[in-house]
Amino acid sequence: MISLDKVELNKMCIIKRLDFSDKALAHRLMELGLYQGVEIKTIKRSTFKKTLLVEFMHSIFALKTQTAEHIWVECL
Amino acid sequence: MKKVIIIGNPNTGKTTLFNSLTRSNAHTGNWHGVTVDALQKVVKYKSQEYMFIDIPGLYSLNYFSMEEKVSADVIAQNRDAIFLYIVDANCLERNLYLAMQLIEQGVQFNIIINNYKYFKKQGNSIDVQKLSNLLQRKCIVADARKVKLNDDILSVPVINTHTDYVDNLPIEKIETILQKNNINNTKQKAFNILENEIIDEKLPENDINLIKKYFNNYFDYLLKCRYEKINNICQKCLNYRQKRAYGESKLDKYLLNKILFFIIFGAIIFSGMFLIFFLVGPILTDLFLNVINFAVKMPIMAIIEKVTSSEFLINFFDQGVFSAGLAVLGFLPQVCLLFMMLAVLEESGLLSRMAFMLDDLFYPLGLNGKSAYSMLMGFGCSTTATLTAKNMTEKNARVKTAILTPYMSCSAKLPVYSVIAGSIFGAKSFWVILGLYLLGIVVAILLAFVLEKTILPSKNSDFLLEFPPMRAPSIGQFVKVAYTNAKHFFVKVFTIIFGVNIIVWLLSNINFSLTYVGESGDSITYGICRFISPVFAPLGLNNAYIVSALIIGLIAKELILSNISIHNKVDMDFDQIKSSIVAVGSAVVFTKASAVSFLVFCLLYSPCISNIAVLYSEIGKKYATIAVVIQFVLAYVLGALAYALFRHSVGYLFIVIVCVSMILVSLIMLIKRAKNRNFGACNNCNKCKNNNICHK
Numbered sequence: 001m002i003s004l005d006k007v008e009l010n011k012m013c014i015i016k017r018l019d020f021s022d023k024a025l026a027h028r029l030m031e032l033g034l035y036q037g038v039e040i041k042t043i044k045r046s047t048f049k050k051t052l053l054v055e056f057m058h059s060i061f062a063l064k065t066q067t068a069e070h071i072w073v074e075c076l
Numbered sequence: 077m078k079k080v081i082i083i084g085n086p087n088t089g090k091t092t093l094f095n096s097l098t099r100s101n102a103h104t105g106n107w108h109g110v111t112v113d114a115l116q117k118v119v120k121y122k123s124q125e126y127m128f129i130d131i132p133g134l135y136s137l138n139y140f141s142m143e144e145k146v147s148a149d150v151i152a153q154n155r156d157a158i159f160l161y162i163v164d165a166n167c168l169e170r171n172l173y174l175a176m177q178l179i180e181q182g183v184q185f186n187i188i189i190n191n192y193k194y195f196k197k198q199g200n201s202i203d204v205q206k207l208s209n210l211l212q213r214k215c216i217v218a219d220a221r222k223v224k225l226n227d228d229i230l231s232v233p234v235i236n237t238h239t240d241y242v243d244n245l246p247i248e249k250i251e252t253i254l255q256k257n258n259i260n261n262t263k264q265k266a267f268n269i270l271e272n273e274i275i276d277e278k279l280p281e282n283d284i285n286l287i288k289k290y291f292n293n294y295f296d297y298l299l300k301c302r303y304e305k306i307n308n309i310c311q312k313c314l315n316y317r318q319k320r321a322y323g324e325s326k327l328d329k330y331l332l333n334k335i336l337f338f339i340i341f342g343a344i345i346f347s348g349m350f351l352i353f354f355l356v357g358p359i360l361t362d363l364f365l366n367v368i369n370f371a372v373k374m375p376i377m378a379i380i381e382k383v384t385s386s387e388f389l390i391n392f393f394d395q396g397v398f399s400a401g402l403a404v405l406g407f408l409p410q411v412c413l414l415f416m417m418l419a420v421l422e423e424s425g426l427l428s429r430m431a432f433m434l435d436d437l438f439y440p441l442g443l444n445g446k447s448a449y450s451m452l453m454g455f456g457c458s459t460t461a462t463l464t465a466k467n468m469t470e471k472n473a474r475v476k477t478a479i480l481t482p483y484m485s486c487s488a489k490l491p492v493y494s495v496i497a498g499s500i501f502g503a504k505s506f507w508v509i510l511g512l513y514l515l516g517i518v519v520a521i522l523l524a525f526v527l528e529k530t531i532l533p534s535k536n537s538d539f540l541l542e543f544p545p546m547r548a549p550s551i552g553q554f555v556k557v558a559y560t561n562a563k564h565f566f567v568k569v570f571t572i573i574f575g576v577n578i579i580v581w582l583l584s585n586i587n588f589s590l591t592y593v594g595e596s597g598d599s600i601t602y603g604i605c606r607f608i609s610p611v612f613a614p615l616g617l618n619n620a621y622i623v624s625a626l627i628i629g630l631i632a633k634e635l636i637l638s639n640i641s642i643h644n645k646v647d648m649d650f651d652q653i654k655s656s657i658v659a660v661g662s663a664v665v666f667t668k669a670s671a672v673s674f675l676v677f678c679l680l681y682s683p684c685i686s687n688i689a690v691l692y693s694e695i696g697k698k699y700a701t702i703a704v705v706i707q708f709v710l711a712y713v714l715g716a717l718a719y720a721l722f723r724h725s726v727g728y729l730f731i732v733i734v735c736v737s738m739i740l741v742s743l744i745m746l747i748k749r750a751k752n753r754n755f756g757a758c759n760n761c762n763k764c765k766n767n768n769i770c771h772k
């Protein structure tokens with residue numbers, strides 16, 4: 001299991017758990033579909049790698065790398 | 077009157093649907109969070125009046141930002157309304173989460189499935205009838221851009237849906253406690269309390285403790301149940317063959333490239349500006365002005381001159397009404413072009429790419445990519461752009477964005493730049509105008525840095541942005557943008573600008589005994605402004621009429637130009653205005669140095685009173701006051717610096733730099749003191765800004 005920010009680009013993974021201290025952010029991510037068992041793929045890193053583009057549930061979202069650090073995944 | 081409320085996730089087409097159903101022209105965009113406040117319009121259909129309400133998009137009733145709170149509140153307070161729940165067929169799965177929450181709470185709504193054509197084109201399909209049966213809500217496939225008001229949309233069948241997984245939840249028990257304390261909208265609040273384990277309501281301690289007994293991590297339970305149900309529904313009625321994710325584009329290969337991105341965006345912005353200020357804009361402006369002159373001004377003035385021989389009345393209509401007002405109206409083509417350029421960025425989906433690529437650069441400033449949207453919109457209208465900061469979740473980043481947005485030079489300043497820079501710098505005026513736009517950006521960056529290090533340090537700013545698909549803006553959208561902004565500009569010119577111009581002309585042509593004196597040293601304006609004008613001497617603007625133009629410019633920046641034309645008694649011909657401000661003997665006259673300081677001052681001081689009002693309402697009294705004070709201090713200081721630089725006076729420049737440094741150091745020290753004294757932070761720790769409770 002590794003955190004999402006460390007996953008190679010274009011690799012499909014499955015979300016295993018979210019370990020946020022910020023409950024509101026965790027809830028929001030889960031409501032958007034980032035919950036256990038969902039498939040996720042990293043697409044692109046921004047210029048200085050502070051932001052990450054990910055694909056899940058047929059949609060693309062940009063999120064902070066520091067947010068991705070708290071999303072634990074298992075790569076397929 | 078029956079209310080019809082349009083709800084849904086961000087960027088699903090709510091405002092587009094609102095526009096189609098109400099025949100409105102509300103601002104839309106291919107970006108999440110364009111609508112930041114509820115829009116309303118009353119429409120008569122089959123002799124019944126309906127009030128249509130378009131609310132900001134929300135992903136869930138557990139609101140996460142201010143704009144989501146607005147929407148959640150509207151939904152809670154209008155349970156008897158007709159709800160139209162719009163979903164994007166391409167993101168149906170995610171869009172159904174909010175629908176589940178609404179169904180659990182017994183909200184009745186129709187589902188409008190938008191963007192189905194694109195979805196089908198990708199080889200996908202939805203069994204709409206099955207979806208409707210499973211959700212127990214009427215589902216209608218409709219293109220939000222083309223749909224017309226009909227009975228099918230407005231008739232919402234009342235179906236009491238039973239959601240078995242909420243049976244075991246202590247919702248009713250919490251509702252009883254809330255009702256006992258006279259709290260409204262108890263159902264939605266009870267769900268919020270159970271899911272978030274946060275009690276926002278003011279309740280007696282006994283009741284709080286009672287509610288807390290029911291806390292049992294219901295969020296995870298409800299999330300699981302909702303998504304299980306959604307997955308079940310989607311498996312039964314969604315045929316998904318699409319390989320590419322919604323929002324992915326072939327162009328992203330270039331647009332999200334670290335180097336190409338800056339080249340492409342730089343080229344778009346530069347060519348747009350070149351087109352507006354140099355190539356097409358001035359030609360259209362001259363043409364437009366000539367048409368107005370021949371078609372409107374000359375015939376009306378001929379009639380007035382026939383009817384009366386009074387010098388006062390002829391001058392009043394000639395200078396006070398026509399020349400001043402129409403001089404501003406002449407900029408209509410350039411303003412429309414500017415908004416059309418912004419529309420390209422907004423409608424195409426480029427903005428989200430820009431927000432993603434710029435997020436890294438904004439990070440050290442305690443901002444995030446979403447600020448880029450507000451700031452870019454600031455080039456159109458500072459006031460509406462300031463409102464868009466609402467979609468940012470982190471408070472300090474939101475406040476900072478609202479403070480910085482007015483530094484992006486708005487369209488109202490465009491006529492001032494064009495005329496003043498054009499008359500003083502001639503062919504080089506394009507570079508001066510471009511320099512002003514860049515100066516605004518540089519000042520905003522430096523100010524963001526100072527704010528980040530002093531009163532508004534960012535916490536871990538969470539940046540979460542949905543990527544919309546790239547799409548070419550249609551000609552219809554261009555026409556709509558041009559029409560909407562032209563209409564807005566016309567209304568502004570014929571109301572505020574004409575009204576204020578008449579007052580200014582009267583004040584500049586009558587004395588304190590209310591006798592007509594013409595534009596002279598006896599006028600009321602001159603009498604008042606000559607006392608203030610020495611304050612502007614370090615900027616080379618020690619001129620009562622220039623000061624009066626700057627003061628009036630606080631109402632609307634376009635008024636500066638009309639003010640100058642009133643004081644210089646010139647016709648609405650731009651060449652006349654331009655030549656008058658360099659002619660010796662004119663009331664308003666500029667040198668190269670004073671023109672630059674004037675332009676810098678115009679760029680940096682408050683855009684208008686409505687922007688100040690929005691700042692006060694959006695970020696509160698304290699921060700708004702700080703923002704306005706900083707605007708004036710920076711405008712004054714940098715204006716003086718620019719004046720010194722362009723006068724090539726080394727001694728003077730040295731004095732100005734010393735003074736500027738002293739003012740800036742004092743300002744930073746003041747801000748730091750304010751941080752410790754007024755903003756709740758103590759000297760022991762830095763964590764108590766929000767709740768005034770020291771953590772040590």
